[in-house]
Amino acid sequence: MSRWRDLPSLAALRAFDATARHGSFADAGRALNVTHAAVTQQVRALEAELGVALVRRAGRKVGLTAAGERLAKALDDGFGAMVDGIAELRRGEERRVLRVATTTFIAETWIMPRLPDFWARHPGIEVAMSPSPTLADFARDGFDMAVRALADGWTERPEEEIRPLCRSQVLAVCSPELAASGLTPQEMPWVLGADSKWEMAEVARTGLDVSRLKLVELGSPHLELSACRQGLGAGTATEIICRADLQAGRLVILPLKGLPEVTYAVVLPRGPRRPAVEAFAGWLATIF
Structure with missing residues (x-):
């Protein structure tokens, strides 16, 4: 059974604690951002509930009775323990590593190269990327967020919040050597990863x-682009993932029409979140 049932109202205890600390109803009211009359009423109600005088007037100031001194000491110890416990909880949460689920491609080609910028802005936040093609289960796996590529028609589940980052075109790509081989896209080998069913539907x-x-x-899946660069076959990738390879000439675009666009998004579990989670989610919105 909760011990709170045995306590007077927290508002009355706070009013008395502030009065004991500041020595007057007026100063206590200013500290609590309420009127001195409200403080006086709360302290009087507390005295009535406990059946003992806690304060005595001394001009404009308020002194404590012997009972008031004992209660003030107990509240100082109790509120102090609460403050210390909450501060320790916050420090622990600040030190806890931020766990981000995403795909190998997003992690390696887009987020990881830009992480130094995030750490320059937020030096105290540790980030652990967990690349995987499978969807994260926040409750089971303990992830703070996921960064995913969502196909058109995606819907937001009740337990999740989705924040779109950008749209990116899916491209068919291959090495310049394979493109110059004389093979048509139908004749070329095609590189598949673990998600071959979805990739073949795209093709x-x-x-x-x-x-x-x-x-x-x-x-x-993390070997697909490498195999394409080496000329082992053609493949599909979003423009944002293969942009650097296209600019460097390691890959070229095959002129195929009909490939879709995807939405890159941050997926967050609903509920209270650490400031570090919001900081990283906000930073992601600046780099996509």
Whole structure:
């Protein structure tokens, strides 16, 4: 059973504590941002509930009775322990590592290279990226947020908040050597990762016959772009992910139409959040 049931109202205890500290109803009222009459009423109500005088007037000041001295000391100890406990909780939360679930591509090509900027702005926040193609379960896995690419038609679940960051076109890409080989996109090998079903659905939208494609299955999504760079096959990637490779000439775009756009977004569990979570989510909105 809660021990709060045995206590007078917290408002009355705060009013008496402030009166004991400041020595007057008027000063206590200013400290609590209420009128001195409200403080007086709360202290009188507390005396009535306890059946003992706690204060005595001494001109404009207020002195404490022996009972008032004992209660003031107990409240000082109790409120002090509460303040210390809350401060320790906050310090622990500030030190706790921020856990972010995302895909390998987003982590390696977009977020990780820009993390020094975040740490320059927020030097006390540690960030741990957990790249995985599977969706994060916040309650089960303890992640603070996820950064995902969402296909059109996505919906926000009741337990989540989704903050879109940007839209990015899905492109078909390959190495310059493969593009110059004379093979048509239908004749080229295609590199697949763990999410091959979704990728093949994308490719099918271009009009290619996916049942006739020669597939290069790697079993790991973070190897796909590397395999494409090495000329092992064509593949799909969002423009934001392969931008650096396109600019450097390591990859070229295949002229296929019909590929979709995706929405990159921050996914947050609903409920109270640490300031560090909001800081990182806000920073992500500046880099996409």
